[in-house]
Amino acid sequence: MKITLLTVGKTTSKEMKSLIDDYVQRIGHFVNFDLKYLPNQKHTKNLSEKEVKTAEGLQILDALSKYQIAVLLDDRGSPMRSMDFAGSIQKHFNSGQKSICYIIGGAYGFSEAVYQAVPKQLSLSKMTLSHQMVRLLFVEQLYRGLAIINHLPYHHE
Amino acid sequence: MKITLLTVGKTTSKEMKSLIDDYVQRIGHFVNFDLKYLPNQKHTKNLSEKEVKTAEGLQILDALSKYQIAVLLDDRGSPMRSMDFAGSIQKHFNSGQKSICYIIGGAYGFSEAVYQAVPKQLSLSKMTLSHQMVRLLFVEQLYRGLAIINHLPYHHE
Numbered sequence: 117m118k119i120t121l122l123t124v125g126k127t128t129s130k131e132m133k134s135l136i137d138d139y140v141q142r143i144g145h146f147v148n149f150d151l152k153y154l155p156n157q158k159h160t161k162n163l164s165e166k167e168v169k170t171a172e173g174l175q176i177l178d179a180l181s182k183y184q185i186a187v188l189l190d191d192r193g194s195p196m197r198s199m200d201f202a203g204s205i206q207k208h209f210n211s212g213q214k215s216i217c218y219i220i221g222g223a224y225g226f227s228e229a230v231y232q233a234v235p236k237q238l239s240l241s242k243m244t245l246s247h248q249m250v251r252l253l254f255v256e257q258l259y260r261g262l263a264i265i266n267h268l269p270y271h272h273e
Numbered sequence: 274m275k276i277t278l279l280t281v282g283k284t285t286s287k288e289m290k291s292l293i294d295d296y297v298q299r300i301g302h303f304v305n306f307d308l309k310y311l312p313n314q315k316h317t318k319n320l321s322e323k324e325v326k327t328a329e330g331l332q333i334l335d336a337l338s339k340y341q342i343a344v345l346l347d348d349r350g351s352p353m354r355s356m357d358f359a360g361s362i363q364k365h366f367n368s369g370q371k372s373i374c375y376i377i378g379g380a381y382g383f384s385e386a387v388y389q390a391v392p393k394q395l396s397l398s399k400m401t402l403s404h405q406m407v408r409l410l411f412v413e414q415l416y417r418g419l420a421i422i423n424h425l426p427y428h429h430e
């Protein structure tokens with residue numbers, strides 16, 4: 117199974133990018149993993165917050181058509197313990213599906229059209245995190261989940 | 274009011290340290306803030322996980338005696354939305370207390386003695402995060418909370 121993390125806008129901080137890349141590399145030892153960036157809509161060209169979300173939403177929905185399972189990372193979703201997240205990955209592995217895509221929205225989050233189209237939603241935290249921080253948190257949890265599945269001594273309950 | 278974040282063990286990654294330092298500096302524009310490190314117990318010198326936690330717990334309890342309010346950052350605690358966390362900071366400001374200390378445990382978490390002594394517990398995520406990652410998440414949430422209190426356009430609901 118191929119796992120993709122789809123994000124909107126580049127990771128701007130080089131330190132953040134380096135920490136994310138480190139986990140991406142470690143994840144790659146377990147699964148075929150890809151981190152993809154969609155261009156973000158600039159808030160500067162007279163677009164309202166809602167227009168930015170709508171435009172980014174169209175791109176997201178277009179990109180998602182390639183994947184069999186899609187999961188939004190969003191604070192509207194259900195919170196999960198790391199063990200349960202690992203269990204959900206294992207379940208996806210067992211499902212026989214070929215690809216799963218996790219999606220992190222842009223600076224203003226997802227449009228309603230995206231929420232409607234993607235019912236599977238996972239919350240990493242009840243707190244609102246910057247969309248750049250969510251990337252790091254997600255790759256750490258994905259690595260943790262894979263370490264749990266593969267019985268590596270990374271996770272302590 | 275002075276806010277302290279007490280952690281066990283140095284931040285090992287220089288990229289993580291740089292991201293944390295950036296938020297520490299931004300937080301410093303709003304409040305008197307200090308990030309303190311306690312030495313961690315090395316797991317290598319034949320100490321069990323429990324012995325490491327007990328030894329680190331004694332250090333934590335000793336360090337905490339200086340502060341009027343103490344809050345453990347731990348996944349046993351209550352999860353909070355960012356707005357509610359901002360509200361809790363405002364409430365501490367209004368309380369007339371002089372100092373608050375948030376505490377992040379070591380690699381194996383807190384000893385039972387620490388849980389018993391510090392009933393205030395806040396969960397940043399239901400997921401288990403590395404104790405290094407919790408530092409970054411906390412300083413981002415503290416900055417976000419202070420931005421909310423000071424009506425800066427950092428947080429989008």
